[in-house]
Amino acid sequence: MNKISLLSFSICLALSGAAYAAPATTSVADLATLTSHGGEVDVVDQWGITLLDNNAFNYSGDVSVKYKTTGSGRGIGISVFNSLMTLGKTTVVVDVDSAPNANADAVTAVRLKNGSVTVGPAGNDKVTAEFGAGSSFTVNGNGSTEITGLDIEAGPYTSAYLIPEMTITLNENTTVTLNRAGNYSVGLYAYISGAKFITKDGLSINLNSDSAATMYGIRAQGIIPSSSAPVSSLPGAEVELNGTTEIHMLNGGTGTAGILAHVTGSKVSAQKAVTVTNVTNNATANLYGLYASGGAIDFADTANLTISGGSASSAAVIASAGGSVALTGANIDVDAGRAFYASGVDSTITGRAAQYTIDGNMLAANGGAINVSMADGSRFNGITSLGATPGTIDLAMDGSQSVWNMSGDSVLSTLSLNNGATLAYAPVAAGGAFTPKTLTVEGNYAGNGGVLTLNTVLGGDGSLTDRLIVNGDVEAGTTKVAVVNVGGTGEQTVDGIKIVEVQGTSIGTFEQQNRIVAGAYDYSVVKGASDENWYLTSKVTPIDPEGPEGPEGPEQPGGESALRPEFGSYLANNYAANTMFLTRLHDRLGETQYTDVLTGEQKVTSMWMRNVGGHTRFRDSSEQLRTKSNRYVLQLGGDLAQWSSDGLDRWHLGAMVGYGNDRSKTVSSVNSRDSKGQTTGYSAGLYGTWYANQADKSGAYLDSWVMYSRFDNKVMGEERETEKYKSRGVTASVEGGYSFKVGENEYKSYWIQPKAQVVWMGVNAKDHYEAAGVDGSRVKVSDDTDGNLMTRLGVRAYMKGHSAIDEGKDREFQPFIEANWIHNTQNYGVKMAGVKNEMSGTKNIGEVKIGVEGQLSKRLNLWGNAAQQVGDKGYSDTSAMVGVKYSF
Template identity: 50%
Template structure:
């Protein structure tokens, strides 16, 4: 038949050979077998039907094209000699090899494979082997493929050696033995958390890991290459030593502990390598660290050797101050050096014990911008500097202050031939800082200064620093001034005429609607004279009477409503730094007005006008190289105005015109209550606007000639050119406080104004008017405006 069972007890020292026909199976079933000779399967298949059916055999031999099926049972043999094309199926059983052997055929099945001594050499892949392999202390498994032991767990108290193997090792390894790579390229993908032994990588091998579990808590003796390829963040707590290289791949960051003892190169091609933390610094023993464009090295402690940076080298990993990172050799920078996280605490240092070379790289610092004693990050170079490096500085909570020598941010002990150039704005509070070399004995170092130092030339002068103001202060101030002045109006801005009798209805006044357009240009300087601001505005207002009445038949009261839209765009430039800032304000208003004429039928007499408006605005400020800022403003403005028109005489013109000459003194008080919301800039500067509550008073004299031509008889058409002189006084300056420093509009305390224009009644229903006005104050303050208006009587 196809199967025969040997159930008799086999004993003695002789060999037991099986020569069944190809494809035939012979089974053994007597568990009391105790023979010690060789079990030699020369042809056919051998099937176990009980435990220990091979007795105490010294060797299990499997010839080519033979098979051995353990069928779920256990057996201990001296050694295994399995030829190529043989098949050993553990099949849920347990095979123990006391003296190793060779396995050139196929190993398959589940169960247990135990190597208690000597060396088991495995050639070929055994991908269907899922049995758990135990390598006892003193024993070894040598294989030339990563699938030599299939995918089952490996308990390695002894040694697992992969020689000239390549690929992924899927097994999970445990215990405290040794895993060796010889001329191999192996990637660990199993969970080796329970492995506390050693991975040994020779000079011609590469070991790749992806997670902390791949290495367990084993040490790594690296004479070749260790690749940390991870897209997630994890901690490398393993002791890694040797002269081999370490390469970081993948987008994740790996934190290295105190056991970073390898002396070979470190290649950070992707992701990050983090050294220690603020309380436990780590010094990497690597002789050379190369950071690629997509790589980052960060942390505290440092590197024993040289660093070539094309990516990011950062001191620390987050918050923290007084952190130190030391480069033991030279530093070549074509990437970014960051002494901390932007805007976090200052006080960190990057120290280079060798030379520093800037290959167009960048240095990013944090400084609590204030006076010379401000806390700052610093680059310290013990050797020489060369090349060029751009430098950006982020304010770390400083409010700005005057500097004398400046804040030292780069210190050079050797030859300071390198150039460090400022990149972008350096701002704090109201001030701009600039980066430059020191003077005299400090010329090798680099400092941040908030302005120019102009000492008295006498001996032992007391320097008087002149600080550089930020132009944004002018923009904030311009926005507030525009919002308060934009919708300020006078009686004749709205009505466009002195007084006209309605010829259609006589004394019975009717509803009218008016509209005016204003365009203007404004120039002023701040109190320091550094900032010059100019702005352009446009205003549209319209309104109309909703009620009119008389108390005595001679006077007349007008009550109306009005609304408006306006915008103002300003540009402020610093004469000291050349930086510019742009401001804009857009808003609307709605309000009411009331007017009283003492004599509605005559051109002479007194009048009173008052109005109140509520306005709301969107404001924007954008400085050069800074993030744009947006905020709101709103408030009430109100006015009380009075005047007295007096006819001074009349005369006839050569062209048949009748001319009447009038003068009119005027007075007005305007309360300006538009206030901007307090605002904190993205750089941390606190902004408060001042000037709300300003009372603007005006005293003026207007004169006009009312002219009527004979050709206009019966047409109710009249024109009156006018000229007006005014003096304006503001009780408060509009200003902006930036972290406690005030930037104010100068020259607007007292203003002279000249205005000329023409007002006319084109028809009984239509009035048109227009004027041009020029204002001049102190310190270069000036304003020019043009207005056109129209009124229609219904």
Template identity: 45%
Template sequence: MKRSTDMVVKQSSKNNGTRIFFKNAITTLLFTAPLSASVFAASNATVIDNGAAETVPGSQTSPWILPGAIYAGVNSTGSLTITTGGVVRSSTTTSGTNGSVLGYNSGSAGTITVDGGAWYDGVDPSNQALSNGTTAVGGGGTGTLKVLNGGKVGLVFMNVGQNDNSTGTVVVDGAGSQLLATVTPSSGITVGTSGTGSVTISNGGSIISNSATTVGWGKNANGTVNVDGSGSSWVINSGPMIVGGAGTGSMSITNGGVVKSAGGSIAGGSPADDAAGKGDVTIDGPGSLWDIGARELNIGTQNSATKLPSGNGTLVVSNQGQLNAQSIYINAENGTVAIGALAGQTAAAAGTINAKKITLANTNSNLVFNHTDTSGNYVFSPKIGGLGNVSQLSGITVINNVNSYTGTTTIDGGALIVGDAANPTAVLNGATAADVTVGSNGLLAGTGLVNGLVVNNGTVAAYNTLNGQESQPNSNFTLAGGIDNKGTINLAGAQPGNTLTVGNKYTGDNGTLILKTYMGDDSSASDRLVLNNAKADGNTDLVIKHGGGTGARTNTGILLVDAQNGSTTTPDAFRLSPSSDGYRQNIGTIAAGAYDYSLTRGGDGTAGNPDSWYLTSREVKPMTPLTPSTPPTDQGNQPPVGPKTQPDPATTSAPVLRPEIGSYIDNLRAANTIFTMRLHDRLGETQYLDDMSGNGKVSSMWMRNIGGHTGSHVGNDAIATQANRYVMQVGGDIADWSNDGLDRYLVGLMGGYANQKSHSVSHASGYNSRGSLNGYSVGVYGTWYANDTTKQGTYVDTWALYNWFNNSVSGEGLPSESYKSNGFTASVEAGYTHKTGEYQTLNGMVNQVFIQPKAQITWMGVKADNHTEINGTDVSGTGDNNIQTRLGVRAFIKGQSKLDEGSQREFEPFVEANWIYNTDNYGVNMDGVRTSMDGARNIGELKLGVEGKINRQATLWANVAQQIGDKGYSDTQGTVGVKYAF
């Protein structure tokens, strides 16, 4: 509001008694001629000019009562200082219409400082009107009014920067400092009337006025208001605060400052101009407040001539600052409300708008969230309507209302949450809304509904996937207008069960969909993409996160993409991503627990929706694998078990067990059996031990080398495994003695190295796995022989080993898994050698025939470390602490050929048959699913070989053994050994 009483005073031809104050002199002159240009004629005005500096009390006594106005700085400079105890009353004539002027003419400068004192211009100390004048701070020049240290100023109306090119400054600083313009209902203040004006209230100062305040009233005006600090305030009792009339206005409320007004507007125009100007308001800091009551804050206005939106206005609420209003209506040429900071500025802490509604009345109206609150607790409470736009640039903003705006939504940074856990009915925008664009650094999430096509270049997520919200329940998020997914959709919360419902269309543009799934049967919980009367096309990588489960057989499959209400999907709309837990590279399936799952459109069988997508473990259908980034690594030259083929979907019904099961089991089997031995494996024939050194004492070293091949099956032939092994053991006797000259005791030490490589294949899927084991053993042995003079009798052999191994399992397309195993094995063996007869060969040599029944019991205590695979599957071995028993008989012939007659060379061909029994089957537990090796409980063995003494010191032996079990179990082994006695 502007109030003027012809403040540019002309020369007068009348004789008026005017007080003129000149520098260093106070003179009362009675002009009888027209005033010169340096002297103003105004009724009873007191002029302080030409450098005059008056003080009250001081150069003037207090109270200093003046009937007319004070003109401080008319053509030059003039100042008045009112200190504590000082009172100046001006414009006390009740018929006066002129108020005081500070800085009257262009080039002048007038200052009044009220430092603890009081100045009343046109009012009395009881705030009663004495005149109807307007106080001008900066009439045509530069004016300054300072109210400090508890000073008081009362006036009727004030223009700050009244005329063109004028500059006015008002400072109200300090607790108790006060400026009042409340004497009449129309009393008020204009900041930047036609010139430049500023008002600063700080450190607990206050202004109270009645009527509307306009900051930047005229077209060329520029006004600024700063209310700073706790206790600082401006209260407008019955009028609005208008920041930016036809000119430019700005208002900053900071650090706990408060402005209260009866309504408000930004870039609201003025009666003098059809078009509105520019207005900017900032409310920043804890306790900072602009309270306009139960009224609407208008940003911009309508040009009365063009009927188009007019003005440029911004409102920034930051750092816990607050705006209280009934509603906000933005109808500017360019109008913006920003939480935190404007676009293009550094994000700041959020403030709060307490209003029921904000209306973005035209397409140039904008609501901007550019703040630093990432707690997820910042809730923007006003409903948003209209035609304008919403931009999310930084921070996390929660919107829980049902909104209706139809402009664009841009999420370039931070997160926009549409509905938290307690508000699943939230709606972001109107049914006819424009696109919602999620930038590469943006995130859209929630439990509510979004209209308009979502163009996702960043992330769309379920609410409980957000940091700090992991404990919230699963929910549904709806994109009613569809989505063009060029980024990531993340539904994988703490537990499976979130859904994303998409209407209209789902287009995958090399985007990603992340789901968490319980890996079980058809009833397993999973996050889901729900298509509601929508068409899904393009290509999307499906990332499956392990959400528990041990794997199980499926019939139709676990539902992942649910095509409802006539929705359709193209055959290549979705594919498994290599980022899935348990993904087999270049294969396109998932290993989970003991099973392999594949992504199948329509599922298995006929019960599924042909346009829905499922995870199936019942059978594997051919897929188009993703282009491999690197070729598979050769993990050893192992013989193939069989051709790798995809099964016939029409006939396959077995669950798809992972081939890694075979690798884990065979590694454990080998760790327990690879170093086991029998007496003859270590020392050759016992009959050569009684006289080798010639003095009854035997000191010897021995070594044996073994090569072997094992074939086995798991899960009723679901997995076949073949393994090749090599073993080298060395040892030597460290002590021997006899109690009676016939028996013999031997004690020795031994150690060994072994390695095995295995190859397993799943018959249901055709996928393979390679296992590897290598390690060492150290141990001790002891033997007792009851050899009589006929070289017959009993023997007892014992040994114990500590074994340790490095193991690996490399499933096809999966990362290699490494783990360790270690433990003890020990054995007791007993036998009896009995001569059954002898015969004479054709060349006259005598050969002796022996039979040797025997029994052995072996404890196998090597255990594999519990292991968690990279895909999350827990793996533990079963069957360790197995007790293996062996009952058998050995028949051999001892003799010489004619060529060796008279030498020490003797040879013993032999044949041996054994029955081997295992108390437990070796197996593996993968996520609670136990699978064991087939056919190894009862094993038959046939062994053929020859053992011989080359001379008094050297013995050689070689043999081949074949074991046959049930269900395809077999083992073939060849051994070559040498012993040298010293």
């Protein structure tokens, strides 16, 4: 490989010749064009390469410059004066003397500059340099010297000459590194009057300091206005980032910025993603990611900005002195400072419609303006402020995956939440006290399918709550309101808890997104009766009677609070647990006599089974809740012993077990909310029966039983966690009756049987605490029914017999009809958060039952019946039973 060493400050190279050295104080003009397609050029001394007044210096091979400053030298690795340079892959390393010198205060790896003469390159009004892919530029500083990676010093070197175009082009995978940088060090520095950097994919700029120096990754400098140089006639510098870019700043001091566009006319633009990290161990340093101080920064792709370790005045994006920043999507993470800060008239930060992830605050002051449109999938964690001398912040969020997690009190100019976008007031920290937060919108608020999530102590009118204040109007549209209960136990409200305060007109509406529950009550979102504000109220609010779940029955009186439908589920479970295993003598045994197939003696079967299906309807004591339930019961039993005391009567001792399941649904007539209940249980017990068994089958009977039952219960409220609890207890019964024959013929006899039954019901649930809220509070639910005594008085009319064709075939049937009056000493009740509610209509119940009992053969008996119970206030129960017994 051809290798040429250059050892002088100003050099002349030819393809076929050896290099020669000129005196250090001499410049060589009219350098011949060098075109090479291979080989390397190494410079290993203290001077580097200087190109002066050269039309074209082209070299496609690798170039390596290793340069060290000494004494008072002002070090530059590669200098291009009034020339055009194109190099291949270039490596420049400049080491700054460790002993600082007052005259050695600016060291640069590459400098592009118009010359000290009044004419430019022959036939050219431009100065350019281009470096090949993979180039790297490193300056190792001493902590105090100002150092620069690549520097374009445009503008008039003398007042008589101006170069209109001075450009450095950096190809793919270029790296710029400044170590131990001093104050005002810059990675890429474009200085006024047509200076321009053009970069491609893979640009990496890295700066670090051990002296808390102010540093800039990229700086574009405009013209400071003066009488001799008006801004309109002298444009600023420009940096075009046409590829992916990464800028990393480490341990900089106050003012350190990833990108700075300084003074009017300067501009930094990016076509692809730009990443800036600015990290320091100096907690008092004001750090910046993108800083438009009079200049303009415009990104067409995502900005990834991280600020870590600086002061609270740091900012990921800042616009001041009339500067502007325009973004198209961003991922911003700021430890303690601001995400966006606009200060000063005509200072603007614009976020075009795109996806943003922002961890940091927004501040607009002194006439500065922030306008951000966040597309679906955006997230903003922070607050907004307008400053003592306010600016403006206009924020629009769109899409169901977008959310603003507002961490403290905030103020902005306008807010728009669209298509499911959410404003979520920050939740209460675990174990922390609740401090309500307020968002103030100075102008108009628009909610077009947006969501407002508030923290509220759900209690009475004066309860603590987060709040939205709109000093303008609420524009047309609907906002859903979700409420997180913070320790509220539910109370009856009067006016309600104010959650939205509107100084203008509420054209748009606020509606609850999901259930808002506390204690025994359901809350709803309503507009004030005499103002434009919006409130949370536990009062009953009207619903559309034409709706699919509209109210049944009379309109609810004003002022009544809306009870939770879970009341109905707890009541249904309680009622089912106490009643599903209730039996009567005929339910268990059907016809009480049959003839033993072996001995011919009349006995009672030793094995029986019954299946029951039933449907119950009831209302609660407030008449707000309608409950329907369906049950299934299976019981098995058989005699353990039989005997007689006088040869006519009979005594029976038996055992029985059972399985039952009841499922219910409760719907509120005042808000259409619903709840489902379920109870599944098992029982085991003993029964004893005595029959007088007079010869004509008339006479008395006594029956008693006792059983223990255990149930697993569930309550599944709408949009609530499933509540699980257990209930258990003992139920006992005593029943008696007497059979009178009132007539007979050849094949039939007719009977009347009055009867009575007393049942003690002792199945109950221990106190249950519903799932904890965000603050750990739990709602206590108590079974308020204790030892209900149920009595039944009734009469049964039946016929015994068979048809003529069944004569001698061991078939006998007994159709019957029965009427009963049932009385309960207590209503079944439940307390929720200390509020009691009861099952209505069960104090006095009328029952009619019809059925048939019969013997199909000497071994097999079947029976079945249907019963209807009716109470007041909408109570009813319909059931059907099929029983079978078999003799062995």
